[in-house]
Amino acid sequence: MKSYINFILQQKQTSTLLVIIASTFMSLMLIAVDITHQLSTGIQLEFIMLELGICLSSLVGVSFAAVKFYEEKRINNQLNTELSQAKTDAEVWRKKTRSLSQQFIKAIEDQLKEWGLSHTENDIALLLIKGMSSKDIATLRNVTEKTIRAHSSAIYRKSGLKNRYELAAYFVDNFLE
Numbered sequence: 001m002k003s004y005i006n007f008i009l010q011q012k013q014t015s016t017l018l019v020i021i022a023s024t025f026m027s028l029m030l031i032a033v034d035i036t037h038q039l040s041t042g043i044q045l046e047f048i049m050l051e052l053g054i055c056l057s058s059l060v061g062v063s064f065a066a067v068k069f070y071e072e073k074r075i076n077n078q079l080n081t082e083l084s085q086a087k088t089d090a091e092v093w094r095k096k097t098r099s100l101s102q103q104f105i106k107a108i109e110d111q112l113k114e115w116g117l118s119h120t121e122n123d124i125a126l127l128l129i130k131g132m133s134s135k136d137i138a139t140l141r142n143v144t145e146k147t148i149r150a151h152s153s154a155i156y157r158k159s160g161l162k163n164r165y166e167l168a169a170y171f172v173d174n175f176l177e
Contacts, residue, residue, distance in 0.1 A: 024062040031055050108171055115158045124151045128164045129171060 031051055038048055108129065112122045127137045134152065138145040152164070161167050 021062055021066060024058055028055050028058065104171075107174075111171070115155075117155060117158060121151050121155050121158070124148060125155045125167065128152065128155070129168050131168070 031054070035048055035051055038051075108126070109122070112125055117125060124137060124141075127140070132140070134145050134148045138148045141148070155167065156162060159167065159170070161170060
């Protein structure tokens with residue numbers, strides 16, 4: 001949808017520029033006809049020079065506007081290309097990290113199984129690794145904080161680790177090696 005809107009806006013800008021150029025060209029043609037008529041009727045040269053100056057100024061102004069318009073259009077196209085590439089790169093990164101994340105989670109789950117954790121301990125260990133507090137885990141699981149502390153102690157005992165920080169560090173350190 002956004003690309004369609006951008007296309008319409010670019011078409012509108014192009015149409016506007018063409019109308020300005022056509023209007024200026026018609027004005028220049030009318031002034032040229034007027035100057036030709038004035039030359040044939042003997043009007044003073046100062047008036048003719050003034051009209052020629054106005055014509056040249058208009059022509060320079062429209063030329064400048066056209067060059068500026070096409071430069072802006074070129075920059076806009078370049079930015080759209082870069083944005084499209086960035087979106088593609090971001091999607092590739094998301095897919096790559098999603099795969100790595102799934103592999104990391106699988107490795108954690110395998111290690112938790114190796115430690116012989118119960119299903120409940122496994123769930124709590126994952127929440128501890130994510131950084132949740134005992135109170136938050138208790139609220140999430142609808143149990144007391146004392147129950148979570150008891151499960152946490154069992155997790156640390158079975159894993160041979162001292163606390164939640166060592167538990168998280170165990171996986172992060174191994175992942176980064």
